Amino acid sequence: MTTTSSEVEPAKQRGQPGQARLLGLVSRVRELGLLAVLLFIVLIVGIQAPRFLSINNFVQILLSVAILAIVAVGETLVVLTRNVDLSVGSMVGFTAFVTAYFFKELPHSNLLLGILLGCALGLGLGMINGLIVSFGRVPAIVATLGTLYAYRGLVFIFASNTTSQVNASDVPGGYLALATTQILGIPALILIAAVVAVIVGYFLHASQSGRQLYAVGSNPEAANMIGIRAHRLVFAAFAASGLLCGLAGVLWGARFGTVDATNATGLELQVIAAVVVGGVNIFGGSGTVQGAVLGAVVLGTLENALNILNVSQFWLQAIYGAAIIGAVVLDAFITRWLQRAILSRRKKA
């Protein structure tokens, strides 16, 4: 352990321009590495099975990860603040069911109204999480584990008092079209996910609050010192995660048409896998939306590739698990390597 407390460093080290560049580069290793992994998969699988390389296949991959990516974007906001939201699967399931039921009961209502309803519901659920965590001071993992149960219970109760399942044939075509429409040849679902990722990514990059989110996760004490209100930001992050889950739920209903009370169960695992693989530090402070999205795409591509290579789908879950563990192990090694590189540079200087 290098517990060099921030004591005096007598050596006359100075930051050289080269070192700055090295550090900057290494911090980007994760995303570049992920891209390399992606290219590697594409290349290997492409040689084995050329149809993997078809445009259509890539569209299918993106379609299959679009909703996951939206949820992962929300999760990124939460994880950046040193928290975690385990209730995303239940929130998506809840909003998907309620939205689909809404369209079933009121098939002639405005499309936008239903979308807003789903988003508002998600926002509400997320705000409850935020309240419990940031004002109730319940550790996020406990709070969202609890709401994972509780929200799912609510879906079941809602379902048993209304209808057990909403079928694709029950809801208006306009709603289902949300998932199938193409704009300029690109499926709307992919576009929506991309827009969400760009907006949130831009927010994180270019807004004051976005940057403060990083500050809170990076060093809560220092954030407090300069007057950043961590409570509010954490609350907002959970609320935003809920909102995005709401949107994802609306799209879920549109994409799958048939929704029952169990839909999106276990989604949280895939979301966390995407976020962790995407290089978002589970202890907050670092990571980007594009990283999380990239993580989702890599996992989706892997899944697709396994299918194409005729690997039994029984392997899938194991590979997800290995990917999560692999990602954190890799992070640990990169960090060590980084520290060693700095140390050796110092010694030379």
Add this chain to the structure above:
Amino acid sequence: MKRLKSLLMSWEALLVVLLLVSIVLGAILSPYFLSGFNFYALTSNIMEIAIMALPMTLIIIAGEIDLSVASVLGLSSVVLGLLWERGNPMWLAIGVALLVGLVAGLLTGLLVTRLALPSLVVTIGGLALFRGLAYVVLGDQAVSNFPTAFTNFGFSPIPGTELPWSGLIFIILALVFVVVLHFSRLGRQLYAIGNNKEAARFSGINVSRVKLVLFILSGVIAALAGVIFTARFSSARPDNAVGFELDVVTVVLLGGVNIFGGRGSLLGVVLAIFIIAVLQNVLGLLNISGDIQSLAIGLLLILSVLGPNLARRIQVVLARRRLAVGSSKQL
């Protein structure tokens, strides 16, 4: 400090009250509740969770968490099934199943201690990995042709009583764990680590090794729960006990164990196990669906942390006020 002590006391006291209330309610609300058979049904349904809650208590007290237990259970179950199906003797199948649990725990433990990775992430990964391996091992099959002696062990009560065999195992394990946590060197080290890792390290406690032992223990016990689960349902399937990790963590936290480590007792956890068992049983007897049960468990979990938090806050506010009054008197 006495107040804190009494607060700790009162959490367990509260649990006792909760348990008694739920038992009384059950007896009033359902004529079937106080039957011997119901006791059997109630206990046998929660025993795997109860058994896994024991090492989980130790792990959480030491400031870590293991979310992979239910998946280790599933993996050990299919390994047991596969070996039995391939014609191996039962003792060997059980032995290897437990060994699988040990290896799983060792892997988790090494990742957490050697690479200093957060156990939360590692075990979320393990949750997916071990479950996935269970599917890889057994795929689309389920093994169920277990010998009668084995399934009887899983399903029948101990002759002359209404206690399932798994209940006996739990009692024995619980006693062992009580001794370990509250009377042994290891238990003392656990609390020390959970309270102040740095001070434990400075006192010459090998923090990494203790944690490694805990994760291995957790893996083996989860595998044991897998054996029991397999016997109870006479079925080795890859999806055995999916989602049980949440119940296990819930029980431990409801039992008053601090999620950040250092505090909690096995008494609280044992009480919480029976509260949950009784609640589920009563709700079931009243034909209240599982949906409301999961809602209730979720709320219980949150309240078990939120409640003490709020209580502490109120206490702090009151103490501050008292202090203010006191100092003004002095002036």
Add this chain to the structure above:
Amino acid sequence: MKKLSQPIVELVGISKWFGVVQALQNVDFRLFPGEVHALVGENGAGKSTLVKILAGIYKPDAGVMKVGGEVVELRSPTQAQALGIAVVQQEPMLFPDLDVAENVFMGRHPRDRFGRVDWKRMHREVDQLLASLDVTLSSHTPVQGLSVAEQQLVEIAKALSLRARVLVLDEPTAALSSHEVDELFAIVKQLRGRGVAVLFVSHRLEEVFAIADRLTVFRDGTHIITAPVSEMTTEEIIKHMVGRELSNLYPKSEAEVGEVVLEVRQLTRPGVFADVSFQLRRCEILGFAGLVGAGRTEVARVLFGIDRAESGEIWLKGKQVRVRSPQQAMEYGIAYVPEDRHLQGLVMNFSIAANVTLAILPQVSRLGLLDPRREQKIAGEYSSQLSIRSSGVEQLVSALSGGNQQKVVLSKWLATNPSVLILDEPTRGIDVGAKAEVHRIISDLAARGLAIILISSELPEVLAMADRVLVLHEGRVTGTFTRSEATQERVMFAATGQDR
């Protein structure tokens, strides 16, 4: 220089207590625009407390603070910033995951007319700031991995970007190279020219002479003197700094010093300390003197197996040993009473007995099971031997006073029956009576044959207790004095790195 007669910051009758210890005692202090004011004093003189009060981190228990002539009550660091007081802390409080520019501007990013963070402008401004400091650090560099020196530069840049009216530099030069110091001083002078008031806290007297206009000396939480630097000499300053009372000390009884128990040769941990060599004998107390950050605790950590040295040798009773872990250190008979009682020494939630036996659990257990009676017996023995005042050994240590807590830590380590005892700030934060008691205990232990290393920031304590004093300055041994040679002035000269 003294164009303005009104002070920008004025402290009147400020006092601050930490438990039983009074860190500041009725202190008056005035800072004028356009002056560089040096604040000097020994460790524990109250400098840092004053800095933290100015920064809005601590609230004084008594006294009045005026900024720009108006009475203010600082409730938060943000408020201090808003009043134009920028503090460069000794330990930089930065965001390791973010780059230099953001660390400078966090919470007040420059924004364009759409409210977006103007990254270009931010980086440009920070680059300019850094350039004006003549630093080659890029504004794009992530702070993670920067040296403390570089992190401090970031803090200084942050203060500069705040256009502060008051700039507090808490030992900013400790980690800077001489070139960097020159550049910093250039900046400081430039700021002074602009009418900024600079409070410069430093150990390095030559720097005080180089940059400061006036100087204030603190000792034991009290204000000793404020005078123009030009009217002072190094000798005078040191005399003011070290004039501490020795009255409440229990001097070490003379004891026959025995054979060498521990020998350290050329111990080096790069960036922390280098070429540290010394011998320690039976019945001897070797004092480690030096200023905060001189490397004393770091040497102790290596001896106790918590950190590793890169080179050098450790010899115990004539055999060379490698200490890889605290367990191993304990096997060799080394015990370490760490500097931070709460963080490293005690499990606050444990009883006295549980704490006392924490390092000797194998001795109080049979077949892995604890023997409560043995535990209580051992705890009881030490409790009476060190006269720990408690309601019994089952009392939680969190309910004890600081002095008694320290005795519990001491008991814990004595219980391991060590031959080498390292005491790191054993009397920090405990009251006068308890201090004397602890001194008596240490003295007794030495008399009973223990070899003791005493690390203390209280010079009088070291001088009274130690048979020999080893002085460290910036990771190197700058002096070794026998008891008779050691005077406060001489040790302080060595500790501040003055060539006499």
Add this chain to the structure above:
Amino acid sequence: MKKLFQTLGPGFLIVVLLMLTACGSTTGTGGSTPTSSTGPNLNIVFLPKQINNPYFDTAASGGQLAAKDLSGQFKQVGPSSANAAAQVPFITTLTEQHVGAIVISGDDPNAVAPALKQAMAQGVKVVSFDADVAPDARNVFVNQADSEQIGRSEVDLLAQQINSTGQIAILSAASTASNQNVWIGFMKQELAAKYPNMQLVKIVYGNDDDQTSFNDTLALLQQYPNLKGIISPTTVGIAAAARAIESVHKGGQVALTGLGTPNQLRAYVKDGTIKGFELWNPANLGYLAYYVAALLIEGKIKGTVGETFTAGKLGSYTIGANNVVLLGPPTVFSASNIDQFNF
């Protein structure tokens, strides 16, 4: 004191538990009385694999109808997600409540068997329907269709649509679902025997989960561009597969058949994505199962092979080998007849 409490506590609790268990064994289970003690206890409970499932809801509606005809009681309980372990607590609870009969669709034939045997030992009749349980753990199995018939007829149905040539795939439910695996076994036999030009390229498992089935179908379509047909012998799977095929505009190119409900698939039959599929009428299945359970309780049948009985509107049935009652041949739905059905 606290420590004493902490350590004695569990011990104390265990003692209490042991006392409780001892009491339990002496009082036995005879103390409780069923809710309606006069006459036969027609308190019949359906325990499907999963509640909130349209297929089982339809079956339940049939059961309800039979309950009305026989003036018995009807109730449905069950887990919210299909999981063998989750069914067991329900069985024990129902046993304690001394219901007249449990009508179960077993998620895992063996996992529920011990609990069902226990129920039978306490006088509860057990009828399995939809998916059988271990034969010694139930009185009668009401089989919706002969497994062999279902397996073979689905292959035949698909073969008609694709001229008996080309690659085909199967989208199943859970990999451990026993009825699915039996059907798939017969499908393979039928393929081997009659259709040498049809290749079964892959079996995927959608876990009766809509999303998984949907994604699996998409994966199949990408992986096998020349895929000619898919058989999905599960109502969840076929609906998801239909939507997946439609979403990539492959309706008409890839034939789809299997087991589905008319209401779920009506739109796809009409737009040509599906030419034909089959299913028994689940309402009739529920009706028959309730009837068998009621007759068992009333003692009118014993559940032995060869017994004949009349099940209300459905006519007469005979208990066949292995104590199985067969509902009858499945109905094939196509564009010409689908509008006659509403379930």
